[in-house]
Amino acid sequence: MTDMGTPAAAAVAAAGNTPRPGGSWRRLHRAWLVVAVTFLVLLASAAFRSSLGVLLVPIEDDLGWSRTDTSIAVSLNLLVYGVAAPFAAALLERVGIRRTAAGALLLIAAGCLLTTVMTAPWQLSVLWGLLIGAATGSVALVFGAIVANRWFVARRGLVVGVLGAAWTTGQLIFLPLLAALVDAFGWRAASFAVAGTCALLLPVVVAVLRDRPEDVGLLPYGGQPAEAAEAAGQEQAPPTARAAVGHAVTVLREAFWTRPFLLLAGTFFVCGWTTNGIISSHFVPAAHDHGMGATTAAGLLAVVGIFDIVGTIGSGWLTDRMDPRKLLALYYGLRGLALLAVPALLGPNVDPPLLVVVALFGLDWVATVPPTVVLCREAFGADRGSIIFGWVFAAHMIGASAAAAVSGALRSASGDYTSAWLLAGALAVAAAAASLTLQRRQPPPDALDRALAGESLPTQ
Template sequence: MQPQVSPVPFAARLPFFFGWVIIVVAFLTVAVSVTARTAFSLMFPPIVDEFGWDRGLAAGAFSFGFLVSAVISPVVGRVMDKRGPRFVIEVGVVLTAAGLLGATMMHAPWQLYATLGVLVGAGANCMSFSVQSQYLPNWFVRRRALAIGLAFSGVGVGAILILPWLQTIILKDGWRSACWALGLMTLFVLLPINLIVTKRPQDLGLLPDGAKEPGVAAARRAAAIVDPHWTAIEWTVARAIRTHRFWWLCIGFFCGGYAWYAVQVHQTKYLVEIGFSPMQAAWSLGLVAMVGIPGQILLGALSDRIGREIVWSIAAMGFAICYAALLALAAGPSEPLLYVMVLSQGVLGYSFTSLMGAVVAEIFEGPHFGSIFSLLMVSLLAGGAAGPWVTGVLYDVQGTYATGFAVALGFSVLGAVSIWFAAPGKVRMVAGRAKG
């Protein structure tokens, strides 16, 4: 007779199981929240057509919401430290839903700024990259970047599935119906599932990485420490900003935001101007988000094995290659160069999102991590605001994108250099390099 094998009790499987539940919740939250913000580009044409507002005036609502997100980011970080992610995310759900539903009743430009600009922009900021990066690193240590990459791949999935669905609603029933559909989805999907979110697994009597023995988890964390003096410090914002590592991270985050948004805003217009069809230009933008999904996951997992510095540099070089390809395309349309631009930007560049929270957590882990990370996010958002604007100004002055793209390429290289000076690997080793 075969010996009977006792089934593993559910409670014994709970740590591992619940960690995956947290990833799924984060995946869905990021997919809907980021899509809610980017859906502005779909609402923009019919709103301008209906009200006859200037394009600059209407588009300014998105930029204004982006600016508000940067301003409130430090406040969000402090609230995260005090109240935890559940409170912040649920506030974001309510704000986003209110903005989408309220937009259906607008009649004046200030109402566009208040709803699709401020409420949706600030609400999405309370649910997406910044907030998710502040608590997911607490749940995963050994596979930290892989977990974050899986969660953030929801952005690409949302772009692939939700945006076409919204466009169908707009074409059939109008932009107000699309706002209603997305607003109700945000409210009724994200509000209940985020009730289970907690800041740390210890809050539920669990341990990071699904570990079952506190001693094993502690041993793993101890084995990863390279600089015990640094990790023994309780890092506050005041202490962090007095370190060179903080400012190198600021430079890295600024450069990442600059490179990311400069190409995202200007590439479609540029590709059409140099001879590609509008359909090819639109297709390439969508493909970037699609190929970004495996890039985020695979390169995030790779950084858990070989180190954050190397993969951060790979991501930065992805944008550098992207801009080099764009500059080369000035000679004329070339499909191979177009593929190089798309793949380097998506597969390599988008892996930044898997690394942001992991890098900061390994340097400034502690009770004030949320406040420190949010301050760094201001730098990223500042880069995201500066990149498109500076690139556009340089084009207006010179009548060409050559200098603007060259400047962005330079920022990409600087971003790669900055991570080596921040040196998270000299504070804590990743699991692939740690013993135990």
């Protein structure tokens, strides 16, 4: 018999308060409040991580630093943010959703406040590169997926999509506002604004977020009492954070030299180089070099965000119907052409050809994710594929980190960004060609065994 003292059993007893999809609502299920607050956390985290792009030039002008100095901080931020992805699940299992979100907001606020009194470039690297990079990486895509899996049975796919969109929508909402704030009051005012937003979110996170619905005597949204009772009888202690981290490292070690992993990680490395690495980090400074105002340039990035929502949804629909390799080749090819065109189109005014290029950036910004996820699953299986995608995403952010540093160095050496745009465009075209060489069919069992020898899945 199920122990009625367990959290899942308590949830069964409270099942009468759980609205079922299509049924009458006596009150709003707490899951929707949890997902709303999670959306705000992801929204803010994504915006704060990318906001350094609008602060680079004002910081350099105020403190006398070079583009190379500030690009190192951007590079570290992207690197730490990406490498945190495979280990975020381990942190969430050990610390919990609420504590992780609250801790991340505190670290972001502290980092932003301390930047207002910094006096040396290395301090920007430590504060924005390491501290804020780790904090925002802890509340990124993996965070949203875990919230959706724990709190929803029905509508789970919808919730995952909504929370995933927050990753891009953050820059859509905040970057133009921060740019306007910088123009009016200086870059320190923008740092204070970020810290203040974190402070406002913190009590909401503490009040609303809980690790699991069972913690407040509820079933997941759409869950049934029988399912909870069965789960209660099968519950085991989650793996330790150490075991989860060890498993992620083992999967990487055993898959690293396989052809599918190298191609997937390599193309996603280029994806990071050509999006977060050069566009998010250097588009506003590059536009400034051509006489465009920071607020206008940030507004163009907001246009990227709008088209990205359309492109990501459309890419998911196409991935179910088309060869994902061909989709990746199309996305990277179009992105490469757009990047190659940027040096000739940037100027003080926003002309129609530049708007077309910006729209192309948006349509395939995150459109590469659905086909890449499918190819990871096909090559390594459903369970291993999710871990592999975590590492492939880490390669994405490593590429972004490298691009942020290299693009800044190229600008410092030549006085403009032309060579950086041309390099990014050439890499995107190469990634388009490489995408077509990926294997569609899953390797035979003996090949998988050789690629991932000795792997055992953690106990669920």
